[in-house]
Amino acid sequence: MKIKNQLQGLPPYQPGKSLEEVKRQYGLTNVIKLASNENPYGCSPAVKKAITAELDRLALYPDGYARILREKVAQHIGVKETQLIFGNGSDEVVQIICRAFLSAGTNTVMAAPTFPQYRHNAVIEGADIREIPLVEGRHDLPKMLEAIDEQTRIVWVCNPNNPTGTYVNETELSEFLRKVPKHVLVVLDEAYYEYATADDYPQTVPLLFEYDNLMILRTFSKAYGLAGLRVGYGIASEAIIQQIEPAREPFNTSSVAQVAAAVALSDQAFIKQCVAKNKQGLAAFYRFCEENGLRYYPSEANFILIDFGIEGNQVFQYLLERGIIVRSGNALGFPTSVRITVGTEEQNEQVFAALTQLLKEKQFV
Numbered sequence: 001m002k003i004k005n006q007l008q009g010l011p012p013y014q015p016g017k018s019l020e021e022v023k024r025q026y027g028l029t030n031v032i033k034l035a036s037n038e039n040p041y042g043c044s045p046a047v048k049k050a051i052t053a054e055l056d057r058l059a060l061y062p063d064g065y066a067r068i069l070r071e072k073v074a075q076h077i078g079v080k081e082t083q084l085i086f087g088n089g090s091d092e093v094v095q096i097i098c099r100a101f102l103s104a105g106t107n108t109v110m111a112a113p114t115f116p117q118y119r120h121n122a123v124i125e126g127a128d129i130r131e132i133p134l135v136e137g138r139h140d141l142p143k144m145l146e147a148i149d150e151q152t153r154i155v156w157v158c159n160p161n162n163p164t165g166t167y168v169n170e171t172e173l174s175e176f177l178r179k180v181p182k183h184v185l186v187v188l189d190e191a192y193y194e195y196a197t198a199d200d201y202p203q204t205v206p207l208l209f210e211y212d213n214l215m216i217l218r219t220f221s222k223a224y225g226l227a228g229l230r231v232g233y234g235i236a237s238e239a240i241i242q243q244i245e246p247a248r249e250p251f252n253t254s255s256v257a258q259v260a261a262a263v264a265l266s267d268q269a270f271i272k273q274c275v276a277k278n279k280q281g282l283a284a285f286y287r288f289c290e291e292n293g294l295r296y297y298p299s300e301a302n303f304i305l306i307d308f309g310i311e312g313n314q315v316f317q318y319l320l321e322r323g324i325i326v327r328s329g330n331a332l333g334f335p336t337s338v339r340i341t342v343g344t345e346e347q348n349e350q351v352f353a354a355l356t357q358l359l360k361e362k363q364f365v
C-alpha cells in the first residue's frame with residue numbers, strides 16, 4: 001500500500017486534553033477546561049428542550065439542505081438562503097473549500113501562526129502553502145498581497161485571529177479586498193464574530209455585494225456554545241456556493257445539530273449576556289497581566305494569548321496539575337506563551353490564583 005505523498009508524515013490534529021482524561025490522570029475532581037475557546041456558560045437553555053423533541057426522529061436522515069436552519073440564518077444575517085453552505089463545524093467548510101479550490105500546482109496564502117486547519121487541508125489537497133508571519137500578532141496584509149500570484153486560489157484571513165485574538169480592522173480589510181485579484185477567493189474566518197466588539201471591527205456581510213470572490217465563515221461552536229454538535233457555515237455569493245456544494249457530503253449536519261443551532265440563533269439575549277461577561281473577563285485578564293508585567297495581545301475573541309517568558313509547556317503543565325487545562329503556545333507557534341479561554345468569573349479567579357503561585361515560584365528558580 002502507498003498512501004498519497006501529502007499524507008506521509010502529516011500529523012493528525014492534536015486536540016486539547018479532555019476533562020475526563022485530566023481527572024483520571026491527576027486524581028482531581030474539579031477540573032476546568034479553558035483550552036478550546038468553548039463558551040463557559042454553555043448554550044441557550046432553549047436548546048435542550050428543542051433537541052429532546054428531535055430525539056423521536058433519530059431513525060430518519062436529517063434534511064440534507066438544512067432548510068429550517070438555513071431560513072433562520074439567512075434572515076438573521078440578511079442574505080439569500082442560496083448564499084449559505086452548512087458544515088459539520090466550520091472546520092468542515094474549510095475542508096470543502098480546500099477540496100473545491102486546491103490541487104497540486106496551485107497555492108494558498110495565509111498568516112502564520114493562524115488557525116491550523118487552513119494549512120492542514122491545503123496540504124492534503126497537494127497545494128503549496130505560503131505562510132506570511134504575523135507582525136506584532138497581526139496579519140501582514142500587504143505581504144500577503146505580495147505573495148499572491150496566478151496560481152493562488154485562496155487567501156485566508158482569520159478575524160479575529162486564532163491564537164492571538166487580534167483583528168484586521170475595517171480600513172485595512174477594504175484596502176486589502178480592493179487589491180486582491182479577482183481570481184482569488186478570500187476567506188474571512190469569523191469564528192469569534194459575536195465576541196468582537198471593537199468599533200472598527202469590519203461588518204463583512206455587506207461586502208459580499210461588492211466582492212464576488214469573498215466567503216465568510218461563522219460557527220455555532222464558540223459564542224453559541226454548541227461545539228459538541230458541530231455546526232458552522234459559509235456565506236458567499238450564490239455562484240460560489242453553487243460551485244462548492246457538490247464537494248459537500250449529502251447529510252453533513254445532523255438533525256439534532258440543525259434544530260439546536262436554529263433555536264440557539266433565536267436567543268440573542270443569551271449571546272449578548274455571554275459577550276458582556278466575556279468583556280469583563282478579558283478586562284480581568286488584562287489587569288492580571290499588567291499587574292504582573294506579562295505581555296499579551298489585546299483580544300477581540302474569548303481567549304487571550306499571554307507571554308510568560310518561559311516555555312509554554314511548563315506553564316501548561318503547572319496549570320494542568322492544578323486542574324486547569326489551557327493550550328500551550330508551543331504547539332501554536334508561540335513557544336513562551338499559553339492561550340487561555342476566558343472562563344466564568346470564578347474560573348478566571350482560579351486561573352489567576354494558580355498563575356500568581358507559579359510566578360512566585362518562578363522568582364526563586
Ligand SMILES: *Cc1c(COP(=O)(O)O)cnc(C)c1O
Nearest residue numbers: 089090091115162191219221232
Ligand atoms: C474554533 C475555530 C473554528 C472551528 O470551529 P468549528 O465550527 O467548531 O469547526 C474555525 N476557525 C477558527 C479560527 C476557530 O478558532
